[in-house]
Amino acid sequence: MKIFLDTANLDQIKEAASWGILDGVTTNPTLVSKENMKFEDLIKKICQVVPGPVSVECVSTASKDIINEARGLAKLAENVAVKIPINLEGLKATKVLSQEGIKVNTTLIFSSNQALLAAKAGTAFVSPFIGRLDDISHEGMGLVDEIMAIFNNYGFATEVIVASIRHPLHVVEAAMTGADIATIPFGVLEKMVKHPLTDIGMERFLKDWEKVKR
Ligand code: G3P
Numbered sequence: 001m002k003i004f005l006d007t008a009n010l011d012q013i014k015e016a017a018s019w020g021i022l023d024g025v026t027t028n029p030t031l032v033s034k035e036n037m038k039f040e041d042l043i044k045k046i047c048q049v050v051p052g053p054v055s056v057e058c059v060s061t062a063s064k065d066i067i068n069e070a071r072g073l074a075k076l077a078e079n080v081a082v083k084i085p086i087n088l089e090g091l092k093a094t095k096v097l098s099q100e101g102i103k104v105n106t107t108l109i110f111s112s113n114q115a116l117l118a119a120k121a122g123t124a125f126v127s128p129f130i131g132r133l134d135d136i137s138h139e140g141m142g143l144v145d146e147i148m149a150i151f152n153n154y155g156f157a158t159e160v161i162v163a164s165i166r167h168p169l170h171v172v173e174a175a176m177t178g179a180d181i182a183t184i185p186f187g188v189l190e191k192m193v194k195h196p197l198t199d200i201g202m203e204r205f206l207k208d209w210e211k212v213k214r
Contacts, residue, residue, distance in 0.1 A: 001175045002052070004161065004183040008032045008042060012186040013049050024052035026105070026127070026163065026183040028083065029059060040076060047077030055105045055125070057083035058093075066093035074102045081124060083107045086114045091121045098122030105161065112146040119151060119158040125181070130174075131164035140164070141173045148177050168192045 002023035005016050008031040016022045025046055035042055047054050056073050060066045066089060070082040074097075081103040084090040094104045098121065105125040106118035110133060115126040128147060130140025144162055151158060159180035165171060168191050174182045184192075 001179065002181040003189070004052070004055075004181055005189065006031070006163065006165070006183040006185050008035050008046065009186070010035070010037075010042070010045055010049070013046055016186065016189060017049055022050060022052070024054065024181070024183075025050050026055040026083070026161065028055075028057045028107070043073075043076050043080070047079050050079065052079060053081040053103060053105075053125075054079050055081045055083045055107075055127075057085075057107065061089060063089040063092035063096075066090065067096050070097050070102060070104075071100075081105045083127075084123075086118055091117060094118060094121040094123050098124070107163070109147075110143070112143060112150055115147040115158075115160075116150055119156040123158055125159050125161050127161045127163040127183070129164035130162055130170060131166040133164075134166070141170070141177065144174065144177045144179055148179060 003021055004024040004026050005013055005022060006026050008027040013025055032039060043056055058066050058069045060069045066084060073082050074080050083105045084094055085108045086106050097104050103124040105127055106123040107127045109115050109126050109128040118126050128143045130144060133140035133143060147160055161181040161183050162174035162179045163183050165182060165184050165188055168188055171182050171184060171192060
């Protein structure tokens with residue numbers, strides 16, 4: 001499973017990249033609004049740090065405008081993937097942009113029919129938001145299972161990005177579904193490496209090492 005970082009924070013991105021496990025980044029308007037930097041400069045910098053895809057969201061709502069905005073965003077760096085919310089205008093834009101070779105990440109996916117239509121329009125990625133479904137008492141990971149089954153049934157090349165991840169167990173569950181990618185907040189990624197027994201074991205080994213005759 002590829003690991004993307006769900007943030008627009010450069011320090012977090014640099015840090016995660018230094019761990020050698022980072023395959024890409026996803027941003028959205030909420031995440032970029034937290035950073036004190038000019039939007040385009042920020043995206044260019046992120047794209048330099050991360051060799052893989054960096055999702056950048058379009059905020060236009062009519063297909064013509066989405067297409068123009070997406071073409072502009074795609075020019076910022078070679079590894080930009082344009083994020084487009086799922087709706088009819090987004091689908092129209094996705095078809096045109098995909099044919100031009102621009103990678104689209106269809107976002108705000110909350111049903112498998114939305115994912116199916118986005119895949120048919122040629123999107124490179126779909127982003128089901130599982131945490132937000134869990135928030136309203138719907139089984140978020142069930143949606144990922146459905147989408148994986150549908151994409152496998154028909155051999156769609158579209159990759160599934162499990163998004164809106166809230167805790168390490170979500171990552172385990174995402175990996176169990178066989179999803180291509182999990183996009184993970186920095187705090188959750190940090191937690192994934194930790195285990196209290198690892199800390200206790202390390203402490204004991206280091207203490208015992210002091211007793212070894214050298
Ligand atoms: O990248 C978008 C998605 O991961 C948002 O997550 O926590 O705002 O539902 P959240």
